Amino acid sequence: MASHGRDRGKPMRVSLAANVPARPFGRCAPTPTPYPSTAAKLSRKSSAMGRGGINADPRPLKDPEFIKSQQELVMAFLESKGDIHGLSAKALCAPSGKEFRIIISALQRVLDPRCRNVPPKVEDQVPTLLRRLRYPFQVSKSALSAVGAPHSWPPILGSVAWLVTCHNYIQHVVTNKTLVGGLGMGGSGTDSALDHIKATCFEYQGRSYRMFIAGEDERQQEIDEEMFAGFRQEEEQLAERIEAKKQELEGVAERVKCLKTEQSPLSQAQQEFDLVKRDHQKFVNLIQAQQEQLKQLKQRVAERESGLAHKKRELAEVQQEIESLRAQVAAQNISVDDVNQMMNERKKLEQMRATAAAQRATMEKEAYELEMKVEEALDCLQSRVHEYNVAAQHLKLIPQTAKRAAGREFEINIDRSAQSPGELCPIDLKGMVIPALQELRETYTTRCRSLGTQQLGLQEQCDSLCERLADKKETQQETEQRISKLEDDFQVVKNAIDADAQLAEKKIEEMKMAAERLKNHGEASVAQAAEEASAAKAAYEQVAKECDAHEQRLREDFNKMLELLTESYHHVGATIKEVRDQIKMAWEEQGEPLHSPKIAAPGTPRRSLAT
Numbered sequence: 001m002a003s004h005g006r007d008r009g010k011p012m013r014v015s016l017a018a019n020v021p022a023r024p025f026g027r028c029a030p031t032p033t034p035y036p037s038t039a040a041k042l043s044r045k046s047s048a049m050g051r052g053g054i055n056a057d058p059r060p061l062k063d064p065e066f067i068k069s070q071q072e073l074v075m076a077f078l079e080s081k082g083d084i085h086g087l088s089a090k091a092l093c094a095p096s097g098k099e100f101r102i103i104i105s106a107l108q109r110v111l112d113p114r115c116r117n118v119p120p121k122v123e124d125q126v127p128t129l130l131r132r133l134r135y136p137f138q139v140s141k142s143a144l145s146a147v148g149a150p151h152s153w154p155p156i157l158g159s160v161a162w163l164v165t166c167h168n169y170i171q172h173v174v175t176n177k178t179l180v181g182g183l184g185m186g187g188s189g190t191d192s193a194l195d196h197i198k199a200t201c202f203e204y205q206g207r208s209y210r211m212f213i214a215g216e217d218e219r220q221q222e223i224d225e226e227m228f229a230g231f232r233q234e235e236e237q238l239a240e241r242i243e244a245k246k247q248e249l250e251g252v253a254e255r256v257k258c259l260k261t262e263q264s265p266l267s268q269a270q271q272e273f274d275l276v277k278r279d280h281q282k283f284v285n286l287i288q289a290q291q292e293q294l295k296q297l298k299q300r301v302a303e304r305e306s307g308l309a310h311k312k313r314e315l316a317e318v319q320q321e322i323e324s325l326r327a328q329v330a331a332q333n334i335s336v337d338d339v340n341q342m343m344n345e346r347k348k349l350e351q352m353r354a355t356a357a358a359q360r361a362t363m364e365k366e367a368y369e370l371e372m373k374v375e376e377a378l379d380c381l382q383s384r385v386h387e388y389n390v391a392a393q394h395l396k397l398i399p400q401t402a403k404r405a406a407g408r409e410f411e412i413n414i415d416r417s418a419q420s421p422g423e424l425c426p427i428d429l430k431g432m433v434i435p436a437l438q439e440l441r442e443t444y445t446t447r448c449r450s451l452g453t454q455q456l457g458l459q460e461q462c463d464s465l466c467e468r469l470a471d472k473k474e475t476q477q478e479t480e481q482r483i484s485k486l487e488d489d490f491q492v493v494k495n496a497i498d499a500d501a502q503l504a505e506k507k508i509e510e511m512k513m514a515a516e517r518l519k520n521h522g523e524a525s526v527a528q529a530a531e532e533a534s535a536a537k538a539a540y541e542q543v544a545k546e547c548d549a550h551e552q553r554l555r556e557d558f559n560k561m562l563e564l565l566t567e568s569y570h571h572v573g574a575t576i577k578e579v580r581d582q583i584k585m586a587w588e589e590q591g592e593p594l595h596s597p598k599i600a601a602p603g604t605p606r607r608s609l610a611t
Contacts, residue, residue: 057137057155057158059158061154061155061157061158062154067154067157070157070158070160070161071089071092071093071157073161073164073165074092074103074157074160074161074164075087075089075092077106077164077167077168078103078106081106081109081110087099087102087103092157093153094148094149094150094153095147095148095153096147096148097122097147097148100122100147100148100156101122103160104122104125104126104160107160107163107164107167108129110167111133111163111167122144122147123141123144123145124141126139126144127139127140127141127144130159130163132470133163133166135159135162135163137155137158137159139155139156139159143155143156144156200227200230204223204227207223208220208223211223213501292416295416295417296416299417378414378416381414382414382416385412385413385414388412389411389412392410392411397410397440398410398411399411404440408432408436409427409432410433410436410437411427412425412427412429412433413425413426461590462590465586465587465589465590468586469583469586472579472582472583472586475579476576476579479572479575479576479579482572483569483572486565486568490561490565493561494558494561497554497557497558500550500554501551501554504547504550504551507543507547508543508544508547511539511540511543512540514536515536515537515540518532518533518536519533519536
């Protein structure tokens with residue numbers, strides 16, 4: 001049995017020794033290859049096609065209670081991220097396309113902070129997003145096209161709730177890793193804590209194995225007690241730190257609550273300043289309006305005074321004419337016919353006077369209405385001019401020394417006392433202002449088109465960089481899978497070495513028992529027993545030498561295996577570092593910050609050598 005165990009372990013040592021130098025992180029196969037194996041390709045293909053093997057979703061997607069719990073989970077996520085955008089709980093019962101785009105946009109901003117906009121057709125992007133995130137079920141484009149339909153929404157709600165659950169789990173894991181990183185085990189974060197844990201476990205495994213090889217099993221309990229004592233001490237330190245952090249968090253929360261309830265002096269002063277500023281502007285506008293009204297009233301008074309003087313002159317002339325007519329009448333000889341004729345003429349004149357008075361009243365009324373219309377038109381024109389001046393000042397066209405004025409006068413002032421339309425505005429609108437504004441509009445339209453073209457180019461570069469990043473992530477995952485395979489192979493070799501050691505010990509025990517039987521049998525015949533004892537002793541010594549030599553070979557093979565595994569580990573670490581440097585260079589070319597939460601620094605493998 002011992003020879004069979006040794007024969008079973010030897011081919012594994014030979015294959016590893018032949019394969020590891022050629023490709024330290026390759027699989028334990030007779031012929032190493034630089035390309036991924038067929039199993040890796042099938043695994044990747046099955047994951048890309050929905051993790052084949054699961055045809056139906058086992059969750060009760062049609063159950064009203066389950067749907068309600070999923071809706072509450074998604075609603076709580078949107079409220080916690082502040083991306084609710086007016087959505088209500090009823091919107092999650094049968095959302096429209098716009099509401100579903102809001103939900104997907106919130107999820108994308110959490111998964112990728114660089115994401116800005118969601119394409120109008122989410123049915124083209126959501127299946128790709130779920131496939132890349134390894135969602136185990138298929139979501140069809142037809143269901144996404146009619147997202148609010150009763151038969152389409154439950155599976156889509158299940159996929160959205162799955163994404164929210166994954167995000168919450170990742171946040172919980174990151175929080176726990178940060179908590180572990182705060183222990184006094186190296187003091188430099190999660191990586192140092194994991195390195196300390198790996199070193200401690202590896203030291204524990206090494207000591208336990210040395211005690212096992214030396215046959216000192218009674219000291220194993222002492223080693224376990226030391227290990228557990230260290231864990232208990234670290235657990236107490238962690239509990240103390242958690243309690244201190246909780247107290248500190250309560251104090252900070254109380255302080256934040258006070259700051260939220262209180263109003264800062266700066267905001268109070270700003271509000272008072274805004275109020276005074278608004279009042280000042282109101283008074284300025286009122287003063288300007290009163291001044292304009294006073295100017296108009298003065299102009300009307302002057303017009304009325306000139307009209308009054310003209311009427312007085314006309315009245316004096318009419319009185320003189322009446323006096324002259326009276327003198328003529330007094331000097332004339334008047335007959336009855338003349339009196340009747342004069343009476344008729346007087347009646348005609350009175351009728352003409354009444355008609356003229358009515359026409360005058362009508363004309364004065366029409367003049368007043370025209371004057372009011374002119375005032376309204378001037379008020380409207382002045383408000384439009386004010387809006388234009390505000391917009392021009394915002395565009396830095398006013399005053400003449402502004403950035404975009406180029407020494408030209410763009411400010412428009414309305415003269416309400418103008419006598420003709422040409423005197424309303426002192427500057428040339430058609431000849432200077434309008435052509436200059438059209439030229440400015442053409443300039444900025446051209447610049448906007450150029451910036452749009454540049455934006456499209458930058459977006460294409462960003463998409464290409466994202467594709468390269470995805471490829472690098474896939475390469476990193478393949479590397480981690482190879483590391484995991486190496487660890488499994490190392491465990492298999494270790495188990496084989498342990499089995500060979502047990503077989504060797506069993507053979508030694510059998511030899512001891514055979515020697516004891518020979519010794520008992522030799523008591524019957526002294527001479528024969530002496531010869532058999534010497535032969536047994538020689539055989540025992542030979543077997544002991546063979547066992548020692550076999551044990552030495554096992555130790556040498558084990559040390560070689562550790563060296564090869566260490567070299568493979570270092571090579572994989574260097575490869576991961578190169579991939580990380582390439583990713584950093586890609587992000588630097590793109591101009592994005594290197595401390596993005598989605599770029600996790602690949603420092604250590606997921607499992608240590610000791611485990």
